[in-house]
Amino acid sequence: MKNKFFTSAKEGSSQEPPLYWSPKGAGQAEPGEKWVPTYCLQCNSGLDPIRVHLNKEGTADKVEGNPNFAGMHPNDGKCCFKAMGLIEKLYNPNRIKGPMKRTNPKKGASEDPGWKEIGWDEALDIVASKLKEIRKKGMRDETGQLRVAVAMASDGIGPAFNGTWNAFFGALGPVDGSLRQGSGVKCAHCEHVYGELWHASFVCFDDTPFVKLLINFGRGINTSTGTQGYRRYADARSRGARFIQVEPHLSVSGAKSDEWIPIKPKTDGPFMFAMIHTILYEIQKLDLPFLKQRTNAPYLVRLDNGYYLEDPDTHKPMVWDSVVNEAKFFDSPIQDFALEGQYEVYGIETKPAFQLFKEEMEKYTPEWASEICDVDASTIRRLAMEWIETAHIGSTMEIDGEILPYRPVCINLGKDVNNGLGAYQAEWASHMLSVLVGGLEVVGGHMSPGARLLEALERAPETGPRVPDSYGFAKRTFAPTDKEHWKWPPSLRTGVYSLNPLSSWMGAYHLAWKAIVDPPEGWPRPSIPDVYITHRANPALSQFNLETVRKVLEKIPFHVAFAYTFDETSHYANLLLPEATDLESLQLFRMGGPNFVKRGNEPYQGFHIRQPVVTPLNTMDMTDIFTELAARIGILDSYNEGINRTMLMDPGTKKPSPYSLELGRKYRVEEIVDAQCKTVTRGKFGLDWFKENGGYFEPYPRLETYHYREMVKNGLRYELPYQGRLKRIGDELKERLREHHLKFWDKQMEEYKGIPDCYDFSKDFETGAEYDMWLICSRAGQFAWATNAMLPMTSEISEHVMGLPQVQINTDRAAEKGIRHGDKVLVTSPWGEIEAEAFCRQGIRPDCLVVTQFFGHWMTPFAKDRPWPNMNEIEPNDIWMTDATGSSSDHVKVRISKKR
Known part of the structure; x- marks a missing residue:
């Protein structure tokens, strides 16, 4: 171990790798003050170890990368701006500070939900009663569609904040993930x-x-x-x-x-x-x-x-x-x-x-x-x-x-x-x-x-999916397309098994929304789910053709939103459950080594804790919410089994660890995470150790990065x-x-060919001579999509990014159209119109306009007062712009004119 600041645990056996950690934990603070180690994973580029400073009054007043992890973790002890915004997120006066129940049965963008604060027991009983009723009826309705639909944050970050989500829904029964936000269709x-x-x-x-x-x-x-x-x-x-x-x-x-x-x-x-x-x-x-x-x-x-x-x-x-x-x-x-x-x-x-x-x-x-x-x-x-x-x-x-x-x-x-x-x-x-x-x-x-x-972290003795099939390729399973086994009618609202046989779950999520309102010819109209559950997801802002999404949200009879603040999707909910947020809740998560995005060539990997740095408000940890619901619904044994199966398997033997949960007993989140801490460290360290030290690393062989060896x-x-x-x-x-x-x-x-055809795909987007400009989108590193758009600090910093709040246009092309820098403009497509401020610049093609996604809030506090455009308002949600895998892209032909 080259970094002198790290200590190694003695190995329990010759087959166990050494564990490394910083003996400094989060570092020393002034007398009466404290540094608390935790992590940031607001975007797909984490997890990053950070530390939060508590002053003598016990108030969190500073966030920074944990310098004691420099030389080990790939962020080298640094963090980006998004992590610094967690303090403002914690003390945001617009937070939802207790469960709230809708009193206005009418749903619509202009309807006042009439929120009324209620107690946690009442809120949990309402949810449990609905889900219990559905289990009694059967998880599928008369049309064959699943009665419960869910949407969570991006698959890369959602699991780092939703606790025992997988164990709960695994115990509840099958649910439909078709009604998602942009994740899964606008991603890669x-x-x-x-x-x-x-x-x-x-x-x-x-x-x-x-x-x-x-x-x-x-x-x-x-x-x-x-x-x-x-x-x-x-x-x-x-x-x-x-x-x-x-x-x-x-x-x-x-x-x-x-x-x-x-x-x-x-x-x-x-x-x-x-x-x-x-x-x-x-x-x-x-x-x-x-x-x-x-x-x-x-x-x-x-x-x-x-x-x-x-x-x-x-x-x-x-x-x-x-x-x-x-x-x-x-x-x-x-x-x-x-x-x-x-x-x-x-x-x-x-x-x-x-x-x-x-x-x-x-x-x-x-x-x-x-x-x-x-x-x-x-x-x-x-x-x-x-x-x-x-x-x-x-x-x-x-x-x-x-x-x-x-x-x-x-x-x-x-x-x-x-x-x-x-x-x-x-x-x-x-x-x-x-x-x-x-x-x-x-x-x-x-x-x-x-x-x-997963295999490397658990030291799988086999190569898993990398064994060859009869063709010599890595073995994998496709959805059946033969006459006997092809899925018809579709079993999910995306129709993924019927239309996208290459994938087990990634289908045309945007078309699931559209099919409910306007199904294509011959396609069965999917039913509205009885219950819709959302967590850190805002499809009413981030999907294609937002009017279609809102029409569906208006029709859902019971919608539960795990909510931090009011937003465009939770506006349609029947019940708001305020989760204990990033700096108030407890979870253990992987860090370092390879991941599903930019990782590799880092010689260490491990686990890090996310922990409360201050006492939560009248909120609940996601794990405690799911535990209470499981008990009320009567699925506690299956839920505990799910936790044992997904979180408490011995990393060496792949068998249940000695710290597995007993059936028939409710566990607090602290007990569950303590068992997980002991499981991943093979009994060396528990929750108290992680709270003090933050996390640990173990060697990750650099050679494992290169799969050519396995090939x-x-x-x-x-x-x-x-x-x-x-x-x-x-x-x-x-x-x-x-x-x-x-x-x-x-x-x-047409994509199902031995060698793909290639042509001018830009012609497919033509919608008429008057729409002479491309509208495309970009991304700002200061924003985690738009999940932190409600923070004034984020907005203030981001306004210094060239063209971020505006629509960017080539200076010479703007002059041809009589548009000057700072003018109010209208950007119009066949599907709608948005208003924005023009930002004239060089460094952009004359036939292109650029906006930064995704804004245009109309309900989220503070963000709704920022007149930033959202191209989803004027993009179609249609089949012609979808590829064979079910994905679509943020491109639309528009015209731009000065607002009169």
Whole structure:
């Protein structure tokens, strides 16, 4: 252990790793004062250890990164601005300080809910009575839909604040997560689905400590990766890494890059397809061993139906051995794999997948892409050449005594590039550019940061999902598309199992709202849920086409909102339950090591406590709320079993730990977290220790970051370039939709091909000549989406960010339209109109407008008085802008005019 400030626990056995922690805890304060360790996880870039200062009166008056974790945690003892706002959040006078019941049965944006404060016993009895009644009726209604729907914060942060949520709903019975906020559809949705399909990756990132060329297509690495990301990217630039930002406006990340390329919106796929063409047909330098041994490039594909050629007996894919000139199983001893040519096998004409890929890429020239992207063809060629030159094909690097491939190039895709129309093509192309140089899951290259977090943390003896299927790809399950097992009618309001077979849960969440109001032809209208439960979610502000969302919220008979303050969604609720907030509640959560987003190459991981720093108001910890509800409903045994199964499994044996909860007994949150503390430290430390020290680390092998090792060990291949399974699934799904006369999904079905087609996706957004401007959105690092928009401190700081509260427009284009800096303007689409203040600037394409999402509050205290625009008010919630995975993007064609 190099950091002299950390202490190691003696190991209980030779198989247990040492645990490290700071003996200083949160640090010493002045007499009568105190530093309390806790954590911040308001966005996906955490968890960050922080400390809160209590003065002599016991008032929290300061938040900062915990300096005693420097040198261990990736944030290096720092925190960002959002953590500092927790003090203002704690003492916000507009907080809901006790349970409240709606007295006005009418729901609507203009209706006064008539909130009346009630006691906790009454509030919990109301909720328990409703849920008990539903369990008696059955969790599904007469139409087959689930009676209870839930929406929580982003999947990356919600679990860090919702306590025993999973255990409670697991005990209650199945619930529907279809009626979500923007999370799950406006996020990196398409990347989640295809990243998981290709290399078990939830979000794809660069290997920052070793990358030398990073091309960001819209990825805001300087506004969305947190303190640890900002530090590591700064370090990368200091050692000479080159960053290129490709996006329509000069963002904060673009300003800190070596080059900004102002591409036309929704044309990222054509740009990358042209790079692939340039590499294949002009540069002609590839990592052939990687293509032959780690991908499906040599797999023979039937020319009659586009499926892999399979051996009739074993169903294994076939390849062509070019030395002995015969077909063999893909996993047979092969002297040399053929990547090109045409071969007859079993009387069937075939070509290697690489041959089909190369033929398809021939038409995507830089000149073709230049006309679409509005980027010079020479720029595309230059980037392709720089990509190949920087990739160091054939190079290796030693990591902890093991030799691994070294390919220091990566492409990151941002939100709205990796979702919606054209996202599949952009995802496939960015992965293929890495595949061509052997840069997937290797040092310096294209990574899957969180693919193995759970297994690594629990020291799984097996490789889990990384064992091969009969095709040689990582084994996984798809929703059935055969006639016997296909889900019809849809079992969830998203229709995920019926329309999106690649995913087990990520469907078209925005269309769930729309289908309730206006279902597509032939699609059964989903029922309104009997009960809707929301936690740190505000779909009435963050979904597409907000009018549709409000119509649904008005119809829900019983809505429970775990509420911090009044907001646009809780305005429609029947009951408000004020949770003990960030600095008032107790939870243990993972930190360090890899995660589902920007993590990896950090040699330590562990757990950290979030604890009350002051006495809570008349609020309750989420865990205590769920425990009380479980007892009242009569599901306490199942609930305790769920806690044992999800939180109290021994990390070594995977069996119930000695600290498991007894059945039939209610436990306070302190008892549950104490058991969890003892479980994860194998009995060394309990809750009192964590409250004093904050958290601990244990070694995380750096080699575990690079999944290439497992690919080689287990004989696995990436299903790239050819999408054989996708093609077969698509053909079956087309038949099911045809049998039920469902035509609304025809455009999405075009994505189910072996090699994706690419075209000018920007044309799909055209809505008439008068709508001559693109409206796109950006992100501010000061905001956790808009969950801290009610804090004056956040607003004050953010107003110093150029153009944040306004709509940004190119200065010259503004002059053409008679608009000056500071003018009030109207931004109009076929679906609505918003008012904003113009911010004229250079560094933005003349055909683009930019707003920062998501604001436009009309109920949230303080935020409602800030006249900041929200493009959701004028975006459609429609099928035509949705891709096959169910994702959509924040793009809409508009006109802008000076307000008269």
